[in-house]
Every structure is written in structure tokens, then in C-alpha cells.
Amino acid sequence: MISLPINFGLTSAIQVGMKYAKQNNYDIAIQFDGDGQHDAKYLKKLVKEIEKNNVNVAIGSRFVEKKKPLSARMLGSRLISFAIKITTGKKINDPTSGMRAYDRKAIELFNSNASLTPEPDTIVYMLKKGLNVKEVQVEMREREFGESYLNAFKSIKYMMNMMLSILFIRSITRKKI
């Protein structure tokens, strides 16, 4: 467990994990929500994808085999999916999923670009860099503890952030590393 002296937010925490993974020469780094939404039993599935199928980033997705419900909550998810589709041509069904596994190449990208976040726009960046991103069907529960960092106002801010980042910043990522 690495504890940071100052709380600098989710992105910073993920980035320090990526630095740690690189320093210790890890093969795979996993991003995982600690609020009870994610079930650790699916992690093996993600890791297997990376080890066996030459995948660089495996995403634990709720909607590979199942259909995305037509709810207001999923509207944002749909919008982001659409933005990813038009910028990269790839269909990511559950872009906001926080359960992901990254291989060495992706860890390296995290270490070389300090603006990368654990959010959907990073998927676009990784795709543009030529990495192989694959979704794996998982189940997720309702969160057991804590609160989502998204309320009504923050959701709008989050969406604007993501859309602007995907459409105008990550979309022009050059493939050359």
C-alpha cells in the first residue's frame, strides 16, 4: 500500500501506481474501484486477456454481451461511446468502467504522459497510440461504501471534460511513441 502525503485526487493516485509498477518492473497493472462495485474474481479474466490474446488494455465491461439500458444514467456513457467511435472507429461499450488492466506498454504510456487519467479519454489515447484495447464481460454491483464523485453539477462538468478531451485533444494523438 502506497499512501500519499497529500490527497491529490484519483488521477494522481493512479499515476503513482503506474510509476510504482514501472519501477518494480511489473507486467500488468490493475485499476480497481475499492468501493465494493467491482468483484475481484473477474480480474483473472482481464489478466488472461492480456497474457493470452495480445491485448494491451483490458476493460471490465458490463455491456459486451448484455445490452446497455436506456436510462438517463447511461446517456453519458452512450455519448462517450459515440465520441470514441467517431474518433477511433472502435466500439467501446462501457467506456466509463473503472475496472481495467494495463500491460507494460500501457504502463509505459502512463509514465511518459502525465496528463493521462483513469477516465475514458485515456482509452482514446491508447487506441490512437496503436494499443489493442479489449472489453471483457463482467458483472458490477451497486457501491457498498462511499459516494460517487459525480453529482448533477459534477456530472455535467465531467461530461464536458470528457467530450472536449476526446474530440479535440486525444483525437489528434500521434501514433509514434
Add this chain to the structure above:
Amino acid sequence: MSITLRIILLVGSVVSFILCVRRIKQAKLKVENSIIWMIGSLILILMSIFSDVVGWISNKLGFMAPVNFVFFMIIVFLLIQVFVDNIRLSELNEKIKNLNHYIALKENKEKNKE
């Protein structure tokens, strides 16, 4: 430019200039950060003294009134300042973040050694 505006500009820029110098003396403001404010207030002082020149320039540039030109200049100046500050803020943020990471990773390493 009306005489009232000239006086306001003059007083305002003289006061800001003095404040700047005092802050530097108290070591609360770095010299390199204050230079831009000092230059800004000096220009405002010059503008309020030589308002004929301002009138001439604004006329040449096609402003409706010299006062518009003065405000325009101030807005441009402030926009640039805010933008530069924003960049600086981001840089500082990045530095603190990296420092934070460095400390955390180091402490973790030391803990593992024990």
C-alpha cells in the same frame, strides 16, 4: 479622454505601483512576478499624462473613443496575465503532484526494507 478618467487612471496606477514596490520590499512578491505589474501601471500613468497621443492612436486604429482604446488595452493585458497565471498554476500543480508521488514511493520503499 475626460479629465476625470485621466485622474482615476493616474491615481489608480500610482497606487498600484506603490503597492507593488512595498510588497517586494516585504518579500511577499517576487521581483520577476511584479515587473509586469509595474510596467503595466507605468504605461497607464503615461497614458493618462499623454492622453493626446492615446487619442491620436485610437483615432488611427478606428476606435469610437480614446477611452475604449484604454479599456481595450487593459482587457488584453489582463487576459494575457490570467492565461500566463493559469499556465503557471498548472505547472506548480504538476510539480507538487510529482513531489507527492516521490515522497510516497520513497516512504513505501523504506517501509518495505524494514
